[in-house]
Amino acid sequence: MAVTDIVAAPAPSTRGTKKKLKASPVIFVIRKVATLLITLFFASLIVFFSRFILPGDPARFLLRGRSPNPAALAAITKQYGLDKPPVEQYLSWMGGILHGDWGRSLAYRQDVSEVLLARLPVTLELVALAAVFITVLGLAAGILASLNKGGWDRFILISVTAAGAIPPFVAAIALTALFSVQLGWFPSFGSGSGGLDRLWHLTLPSLALGVTYIAFMARVTRSSMNEQLTREHVEVATSRGLKPSAVVFRHVLRNAMAPILTVSGVLIAGLLVSSAIVEQTFGLAGIGGLLVQSIDRLDFSVVQAIVMIVVTAFVVANTIVDLIQPLLDPRIAAGTESR
Amino acid sequence: MTLTATLLPGLSKRRYGSMFSTVGWAAVVVALTVVLLSVLAPFIAPYDPNYVDLENVLSGPSLAHWLGTDAMGRDLLSRLMFGGRTSLVGPLIVVVASTIFGLLLGLAAGWSDGWISALLSRIFDLVFAFPALLLSMLAIALFGKGLVAPIIAMTISYIPYVARLTQQLVISERSRPYVQAYRVLGFRTSWVVLGRVLPNLVPTVGAQSTLNFGYVLADLAALSFIGLGIQPPTSDWGAMIEEARGALLSGSLMPALLPALVVVLIVVSINVIGEELSDRIGGNLS
Numbered sequence: 001m002a003v004t005d006i007v008a009a010p011a012p013s014t015r016g017t018k019k020k021l022k023a024s025p026v027i028f029v030i031r032k033v034a035t036l037l038i039t040l041f042f043a044s045l046i047v048f049f050s051r052f053i054l055p056g057d058p059a060r061f062l063l064r065g066r067s068p069n070p071a072a073l074a075a076i077t078k079q080y081g082l083d084k085p086p087v088e089q090y091l092s093w094m095g096g097i098l099h100g101d102w103g104r105s106l107a108y109r110q111d112v113s114e115v116l117l118a119r120l121p122v123t124l125e126l127v128a129l130a131a132v133f134i135t136v137l138g139l140a141a142g143i144l145a146s147l148n149k150g151g152w153d154r155f156i157l158i159s160v161t162a163a164g165a166i167p168p169f170v171a172a173i174a175l176t177a178l179f180s181v182q183l184g185w186f187p188s189f190g191s192g193s194g195g196l197d198r199l200w201h202l203t204l205p206s207l208a209l210g211v212t213y214i215a216f217m218a219r220v221t222r223s224s225m226n227e228q229l230t231r232e233h234v235e236v237a238t239s240r241g242l243k244p245s246a247v248v249f250r251h252v253l254r255n256a257m258a259p260i261l262t263v264s265g266v267l268i269a270g271l272l273v274s275s276a277i278v279e280q281t282f283g284l285a286g287i288g289g290l291l292v293q294s295i296d297r298l299d300f301s302v303v304q305a306i307v308m309i310v311v312t313a314f315v316v317a318n319t320i321v322d323l324i325q326p327l328l329d330p331r332i333a334a335g336t337e338s339r
Numbered sequence: 340m341t342l343t344a345t346l347l348p349g350l351s352k353r354r355y356g357s358m359f360s361t362v363g364w365a366a367v368v369v370a371l372t373v374v375l376l377s378v379l380a381p382f383i384a385p386y387d388p389n390y391v392d393l394e395n396v397l398s399g400p401s402l403a404h405w406l407g408t409d410a411m412g413r414d415l416l417s418r419l420m421f422g423g424r425t426s427l428v429g430p431l432i433v434v435v436a437s438t439i440f441g442l443l444l445g446l447a448a449g450w451s452d453g454w455i456s457a458l459l460s461r462i463f464d465l466v467f468a469f470p471a472l473l474l475s476m477l478a479i480a481l482f483g484k485g486l487v488a489p490i491i492a493m494t495i496s497y498i499p500y501v502a503r504l505t506q507q508l509v510i511s512e513r514s515r516p517y518v519q520a521y522r523v524l525g526f527r528t529s530w531v532v533l534g535r536v537l538p539n540l541v542p543t544v545g546a547q548s549t550l551n552f553g554y555v556l557a558d559l560a561a562l563s564f565i566g567l568g569i570q571p572p573t574s575d576w577g578a579m580i581e582e583a584r585g586a587l588l589s590g591s592l593m594p595a596l597l598p599a600l601v602v603v604l605i606v607v608s609i610n611v612i613g614e615e616l617s618d619r620i621g622g623n624l625s
Binding site: 039042043046047050051053054162165166167168169170173174176177180181182188269270273274276277280281291292294295296298300303307310311314315 | 464465468469470472473476477479480481482553557558560561564565566567577580584587588590592595596599602603606607610
């Protein structure tokens with residue numbers, strides 16, 4: 001997905017709130033949550049009924065790559081209720097998901113929920129560590145560039161622009177080549193055994209995952225800080241004799257956060273999706289790597305479950321961003337166009 | 340203002356009458372070189388990209404092999420040139436198809452009020468909920484590995500981006516005097532929209548679509564890299580990096596880093612071209 005286009009591409013749930021919104025926060029929240037649920041409902045229809053656009057016997061599709069003997073076909077027909085009408089199949093699938101029964105994995109011969117739960121921690125840790133890198137490195141680079149005009153600014157901007165064009169899988173290869181093969185500082189494979197070892201194993205993957213967004217964060221921070229620095233309230237704060245650090249953190253950065261927050265929903269989704277590639281590259285046992293392996297092993301129920309999880313995470317994150325934004329910028333809640 | 344203008348103010352000034360700045364021209368040269376080398380690969384590549392020479396494995400750059408060989412002794416330069424053919428065709432199809440469909444749907448959404456516009460907007464929102472790479476993986480899970488499924492999925496994912504932009508442009512175009520003049524004169528709506536409004540939008544939308552090329556290329560290469568796209572031994576930049584990982588871990592960096600470098604180079608230069616095009620065209624419109 002185009003990182004720089006993110007600002008232009010609205011979140012899936014923001015529409016419909018622009019015109020009619022009055023100042024009632026309750027209605028605002030209800031609207032947002034309703035939009036969220038509707039989007040998720042339609043997304044689940046797409047994920048579930050995607051299988052139905054394929055011609056032929058659905059039992060044979062689900063058993064691709066395995067011996068389709070009559071007993072197995074009968075078993076899978078019974079398990080998925082394939083002989084029932086599609087709507088009934090969907091309702092039982094959806095009902096199962098809501099009750100924590102995600103179906104059975106053909107490749108692992110386990111419940112999908114068990115397979116997923118075992119792998120979720122690694123992905124969450126990976127994404128969290130990447131988020132830390134993005135926040136710390138991106139903000140630091142952006143603030144440094146904005147406060148030091150001239151050489152530093154130019155240098156940071158050029159390196160950040162170059163880094164922004166590096167896809168995660170290329171970053172993974174480059175980081176492995178440098179820090180793992182040449183310098184031998186970090187491992188190139190596996191997710192380690194918890195604690196510090198896990199952190200050590202996840203450092204390169206999370207950097208590879210985050211590099212595009214670190215660059216993006218640095219650029220957004222820089223430009224939005226530059227804009228804020230020229231504002232009157234900053235001049236007033238400076239002339240009142242506040243320490244520069246206080247001015248930057250309390251008066252500049254706080255207002256500069258709004259555009260960063262706007263994109264953070266899309267950012268989280270991007271991290272989750274790209275984690276598939278990074279986990280597969282570094283051999284991490286997370287759900288991203290599981291998605292790739294499940295496609296490889298023709299394990300469709302796991303694929304459906306993971307796609308649904310990522311879409312849900314994306315839509316929920318965007319809704320949360322929409323809900324938080326009025327708290328930072330009351331003009332949005334008041335229903336006036338602020339930009 | 341383009342990013343290159345911020346970075347390299349001296350080199351990014353477009354001289355009067357020139358299409359691109361110096362940086363822009365450099366990007367054009369890089370992109371054209373890569374495209375030409377790929378298109379002409381069957382005629383100018385020094386070796387068969389799949390010719391295995393086990394006597395000459397992982398050799399460095401030499402007169403015989405300008406960029407060296409990979410773990411199976413295949414000539415890297417030839418593989419890069421042939422790899423460009425598969426790696427560039429996919430994004431090209433996605434960008435062209437998503438631009439055409441996006442333009443048409445955006446026109447429909449922008450011109451009509453009422454339920455067509457509302458329905459299309461909802462559908463765009465829904466597609467936005469599926470990141471392009473994720474939709475591609477779902478498509479591969481359904482239709483099997485290769486490029487066809489992800490190309491269709493990526494096209495669907497990028498249509499709303501084009502359509503949204505078109506929709507906004509159409510809405511502002513609708514109120515312009517020339518459109519209203521045509522309507523007053525009684526020309527058919529379809530003729531005004533397709534014959535007069537559409538041509539005005541194509542440059543702006545096309546320039547934006549150019550920017551999508553790099554992202555699609557990176558995503559498709561990533562799919563080949565994780566083994567879901569182009570299958571070896573067909574050479575593709577993403578698949579080449581994947582095949583070279585073993586050699587990378589044992590210390591031979593070139594076979595993996597060269598295709599990686601080409602991917603970054605082409606993405607950067609296409610982005611620079613796209614930015615300068617949209618800057619130039621956007622400037623003309625406003």
